Amino acid sequence: MKETPFHPRTSELLDSYDWNEWSGWLAANSYELDHSHEYLAIRTSCGVFDTSPLYKYIIHGPDALKLMNRVVTQDVSKYGVGKSMYTPWCDDNGKIIDDGIVARVDEQFFRMTAAEPTLFWLEDNATNLNVTIEDITEAYGIMAMQGPYSRDILNRLTKTDAQGLNYFGLMDIKIAGIPITLSRTGYTGDLGYELWVKADKAVALWDAVFEAGEDYRIRPFGDYALDIARIEAGLLLIDADFHSSKKVMYEHEKTTPLELGLGWTVKLKKDYFVGQKALIEDKKNGLKWKTIGLEIDLKSLEAIYAKYNMPLYLPYQSWTEAVPVYSHGKQIGKATSGTWSPMLKKYIAIARIKPKYASIGNQVEMEVTINAERHNARAKVVKTPFFNPSRKTN
Amino acid sequence: MEINGDKLVDQKIKAKKDVVIIGGGVNGLVAAAYLAKAGRKVILLEKKGRLGGIAVTEEFFPGYKFSSLADGAGYLSPTVASDLKLSQHGLEIVPVDPIVYSLQPDGRNLMISGDVSATSKEISKFSEADAKAYPRFLDLLGKLSTLAESMLYLTPPDLPEFGFKDGIDLLPLLKPVWKVGRKDIMQVVRILPMPVSDILNEWFESDEVKGAISASALINNSFGPQEAGSGYNFLYNWAGSNNGHFRSSGNVLGGMGALSNALANAAKSLGVEIKLNTFVEKIVFDNYVASGVETNNGDHYSAKTIVSSANMNTTFINLLDPYYLDQMFIKHLKNIKYRGTTARIHFVLRELPSFRGVNGNAHKLLSGHIQISPTMTYLQKAYDPIKYGRYSANPYLDIFIPTISDPSMSSDESHLMSVTVKFMPYHLREGDWKSLRDDLAKLVINKIGEYAPGFEKLIKHQKVITPLDLEQDYDLPEGNYVHGEMSLAQFMWMRPIPGHAQYRSPVKNLYLCGAATHPGGGITGINGKNAAREILKD
Numbered sequence: 029m030k031e032t033p034f035h036p037r038t039s040e041l042l043d044s045y046d047w048n049e050w051s052g053w054l055a056a057n058s059y060e061l062d063h064s065h066e067y068l069a070i071r072t073s074c075g076v077f078d079t080s081p082l083y084k085y086i087i088h089g090p091d092a093l094k095l096m097n098r099v100v101t102q103d104v105s106k107y108g109v110g111k112s113m114y115t116p117w118c119d120d121n122g123k124i125i126d127d128g129i130v131a132r133v134d135e136q137f138f139r140m141t142a143a144e145p146t147l148f149w150l151e152d153n154a155t156n157l158n159v160t161i162e163d164i165t166e167a168y169g170i171m172a173m174q175g176p177y178s179r180d181i182l183n184r185l186t187k188t189d190a191q192g193l194n195y196f197g198l199m200d201i202k203i204a205g206i207p208i209t210l211s212r213t214g215y216t217g218d219l220g221y222e223l224w225v226k227a228d229k230a231v232a233l234w235d236a237v238f239e240a241g242e243d244y245r246i247r248p249f250g251d252y253a254l255d256i257a258r259i260e261a262g263l264l265l266i267d268a269d270f271h272s273s274k275k276v277m278y279e280h281e282k283t284t285p286l287e288l289g290l291g292w293t294v295k296l297k298k299d300y301f302v303g304q305k306a307l308i309e310d311k312k313n314g315l316k317w318k319t320i321g322l323e324i325d326l327k328s329l330e331a332i333y334a335k336y337n338m339p340l341y342l343p344y345q346s347w348t349e350a351v352p353v354y355s356h357g358k359q360i361g362k363a364t365s366g367t368w369s370p371m372l373k374k375y376i377a378i379a380r381i382k383p384k385y386a387s388i389g390n391q392v393e394m395e396v397t398i399n400a401e402r403h404n405a406r407a408k409v410v411k412t413p414f415f416n417p418s419r420k421t422n
Numbered sequence: 423m424e425i426n427g428d429k430l431v432d433q434k435i436k437a438k439k440d441v442v443i444i445g446g447g448v449n450g451l452v453a454a455a456y457l458a459k460a461g462r463k464v465i466l467l468e469k470k471g472r473l474g475g476i477a478v479t480e481e482f483f484p485g486y487k488f489s490s491l492a493d494g495a496g497y498l499s500p501t502v503a504s505d506l507k508l509s510q511h512g513l514e515i516v517p518v519d520p521i522v523y524s525l526q527p528d529g530r531n532l533m534i535s536g537d538v539s540a541t542s543k544e545i546s547k548f549s550e551a552d553a554k555a556y557p558r559f560l561d562l563l564g565k566l567s568t569l570a571e572s573m574l575y576l577t578p579p580d581l582p583e584f585g586f587k588d589g590i591d592l593l594p595l596l597k598p599v600w601k602v603g604r605k606d607i608m609q610v611v612r613i614l615p616m617p618v619s620d621i622l623n624e625w626f627e628s629d630e631v632k633g634a635i636s637a638s639a640l641i642n643n644s645f646g647p648q649e650a651g652s653g654y655n656f657l658y659n660w661a662g663s664n665n666g667h668f669r670s671s672g673n674v675l676g677g678m679g680a681l682s683n684a685l686a687n688a689a690k691s692l693g694v695e696i697k698l699n700t701f702v703e704k705i706v707f708d709n710y711v712a713s714g715v716e717t718n719n720g721d722h723y724s725a726k727t728i729v730s731s732a733n734m735n736t737t738f739i740n741l742l743d744p745y746y747l748d749q750m751f752i753k754h755l756k757n758i759k760y761r762g763t764t765a766r767i768h769f770v771l772r773e774l775p776s777f778r779g780v781n782g783n784a785h786k787l788l789s790g791h792i793q794i795s796p797t798m799t800y801l802q803k804a805y806d807p808i809k810y811g812r813y814s815a816n817p818y819l820d821i822f823i824p825t826i827s828d829p830s831m832s833s834d835e836s837h838l839m840s841v842t843v844k845f846m847p848y849h850l851r852e853g854d855w856k857s858l859r860d861d862l863a864k865l866v867i868n869k870i871g872e873y874a875p876g877f878e879k880l881i882k883h884q885k886v887i888t889p890l891d892l893e894q895d896y897d898l899p900e901g902n903y904v905h906g907e908m909s910l911a912q913f914m915w916m917r918p919i920p921g922h923a924q925y926r927s928p929v930k931n932l933y934l935c936g937a938a939t940h941p942g943g944g945i946t947g948i949n950g951k952n953a954a955r956e957i958l959k960d
């Protein structure tokens with residue numbers, strides 16, 4: 029397996045030896061044996077996540093904007109230099125392939141991240157366009173600094189440069205003399221930044237950041253903590269809340285950004301994008317699914333466990349295997365990921381259900397199995413993000 | 423702008439028509455004629471100063487006219503010829519016999535003619551067993567090819583979305599299937615994907631006999647006799663042939679351009695308006711609906727129906743803006759295999775060459791297709807180098823001397839000779855066709871010289887057409903003969919693109935009628951006829 033540019037540091041810190049495989053790279057599940065400190069760092073101080081395994085591309089040339097606008101559902105022309113956006117992209121049938129961040133580094137220069145290999149997709153879409161596409165996945169490392177004190181730590185390193193950077197903004201800075209592209213983005217729903225660094229300078233950057241963050245008890249975090257944070261933030265995960273339409277076999281496994289609650293990223297009125305026609309149709313015909321938040325009723329859950337003489341059990345780690353959601357005993361959809369939220373003290377889940385049951389406050393049931401026996405716990409439809417601190421955008 | 427009634431009319435709008443046809447090759451002309459016959463107002467726009475596309479006569483040297491590319495007229499659909507009354511419009515095809523005259527280095531040449539027993543006798547020079555097998559071979563494969571023939575006129579089913587309508591489209595197959603019988607149908611299913619070598623090995627033992635027969639399977643394509651798909655092409659050619667044999671024969675008086683002229687006359691008589699030197703630069707479309715075309719003269723023709731006979735790259739990448747097309751479609755478009763492997767050379771000769779073994783009977787023996795395909799092994803070896811991006815040092819040559827059956831092609835006593843040269847790959851690993859032109863000519867001249875001593879001295883003029891020329895001068899991507907290789911992966915419902923084999927394109931009102939569509943290449947006119955039938959259904 030490949031080692032990320034931060035590997036010399038992450039491997040030193042990984043007391044748990046708990047690696048997982050992420051797109052062929054070694055990635056940490058949790059550094060300590062238990063992920064709770066890492067989660068708390070994200071929400072109360074500053075955690076650092078090694079996002080390097082994301083696929084990274086640069087797209088430049090006279091038709092770069094045209095290409096980006098064909099590929100993704102967002103209207104990229106609405107974003108000026110120094111701005112970035114979250115966006116999904118779709119196949120011809122409007123079914124989601126993947127999602128990522130597109131950043132406009134310069135008028136004709138874009139940077140893009142993706143969960144899945146996307147080079148061919150970009151090239152295929154560039155027919156007749158004057159544009160250059162490069163895969164820079166291995167050339168760069170990305171370090172995410174996430175948490176309420178991430179800005180303070182950055183300020184120590186950059187002397188207030190980062191202070192004015194808006195949510196989803198982007199700037200070139202230097203940290204300890206190392207050129208960095210800094211963006212105010214992340215996957216935790218908290219105040220946070222992502223730092224792009226050339227692979228050979230990654231360790232030096234890590235050291236500078238950890239030194240500056242020592243007073244704040246900065247610490248690295250792994251996937252377990254990240255997944256709890258992203259569910260609290262109502263952010264979707266590929267292979268959990270949706271599947272890439274290019275990787276599944278059957279139609280029913282595919283879904284659209286509209287069904288995923290990403291309608292705000294789908295600019296149906298723009299000139300053209302792959303899947304536009306199908307999505308316009310879908311919208312006209314009414315969506316088959318809606319993605320919502322669920323809050324599981326703890327009393328009802330407790331009662332189920334009580335039948336087995338068990339205390340209430342709460343998912344200390346997140347889960348991402350779908351479970352059925354019912355309304356009055358009839359299945360209306362599925363919950364695709366869930367977790368106990370330590371911040372909110374709530375059991376929350378992301379679910380895709382029939383639209384007619386999706387209004388906020390609606391009572392539904394979510395399946396819980398104990399000893400392979402099925403039970404339905406009460407749950408109610410709530411807004412996402414579940415957790416949305418004002419510092420995220422302020 | 424001018425005011426016309428209460429409507430604003432853009433001056434640029436040249437005309438409103440029912441149908442605009444892009445390209446005046448054989449298939450564009452045929453589609454135009456059928457649509458006009460059905461009462462549609464049709465205009466055909468051709469970018470060149472002449473009609474015919476690949477089917478063209480050109481005077482490369484003053485006084486000497488050549489069928490520059492295609493020269494075998496025996497595949498023209500008899501239905502198309504009679505529906506459009508082509509003979510009344512000046513088409514004269516003279517039968518040529520022998521069908522194949524296969525040269526041997528030692529002059530023991532093999533003549534395959536329409537006379538089966540005479541051919542058997544010729545074959546017995548090489549093998550008694552093969553001589554006996556030949557009539558039975560003709561019987562069975564001839565029967566199977568009638569089934570294949572009825573497939574040519576079908577609209578391929580829309581797979582995988584096969585529906586009731588597709589079932590109806592296949593009904594015309596019932597009768598031929600019935601006639602061929604269940605047992606023999608299984609033969610078709612069995613041999614279709616076979617290499618032609620496997621088919622012939624089941625019937626014949628002589629490598630020379632198999633060389634003479636198998637060559638016709640290779641002429642349109644980039645495979646050797648041992649490659650899958652060669653059997654299908656063998657049957658395809660047999661199905662389209664005008665003489666009941668595996669290879670058609672027939673020479674158009676006046677060269678192939680005369681066939682195009684007859685088609686043009688037929689089309690005009692049915693009311694088709696034809697414009698030459700009119701380069702369609704753009705197909706106007708919005709939201710997957712086409713509404714007209716724009717030409718290099720700045721004219722705009724609006725029409726309910728737009729039919730393109732141009733190749734797929736021209737239609738979908740140059741004329742349409744692929745930015746507005748589905749990704750999967752573009753992917754399939756780019757996946758079309760072209761890989762041309764053909765060159766042509768034309769000679770003006772002082773007199774007929776003296777091929778070894780042709781003793782005194784030259785006007786008869788040399789009037790049909792003369793093949794340098796001495797054995798099937800030779801053909802396979804001629805093909806082998808292209809796998810590695812090299813051209814064949816010992817090519818398969820297909821030679822035709824039009825002046826024997828049509829002296830009018832030459833203004834004096836000189837004879838003309840046109841040679842199709844295989845295998846000359848468009849994609850070369852080393853060198854390029856611009857600089858290899860002379861090498862190519864030398865190679866062909868030497869090869870012919872091996873069979874006709876002193877050939878080189880007879881040459882007055884020569885004109886070389888490399889695979890690159892085919893692309894640049896005749897609009898054939900990668901120099902491919904037939905707007906996309908005729909391989910098993912690109913036939914029937916997969917031609918030109920899976921899911922778009924019914925002459926319709928993903929853009930509403932835009933139809934396809936060129937050789938890229940089913941049934942494929944050849945001067946058959948069937949693509950144009952089938953396309954017109956589908957257009958009239960909508």
Ligand SMILES: Cc1cc2nc3c(=O)[nH]c(=O)nc-3n(C[C@H](O)[C@H](O)[C@H](O)COP(=O)(O)OP(=O)(O)OC[C@H]3O[C@@H](n4cnc5c(N)ncnc54)[C@H](O)[C@@H]3O)c2cc1C
Nearest residue numbers: 445447448449469475476492493494702936937943944945
């Ligand atoms: C070297 C060679 C030898 C062959 N030999 C034989 C043979 O012996 N027998 C046989 O049956 N078949 C033969 N074939 C195959 C056969 O000739 C073709 O399959 C057939 O002629 C194709 O006709 P078409 O009308 O589909 O296409 P084309 O003849 O290619 O017609 C397309 C037309 O569209 C025009 N066009 C393209 N773009 C535009 C535009 N933008 N605006 C306006 N016009 C445009 C072109 O100028 C052309 O006239 C041969 C082919 C080649 C290349």
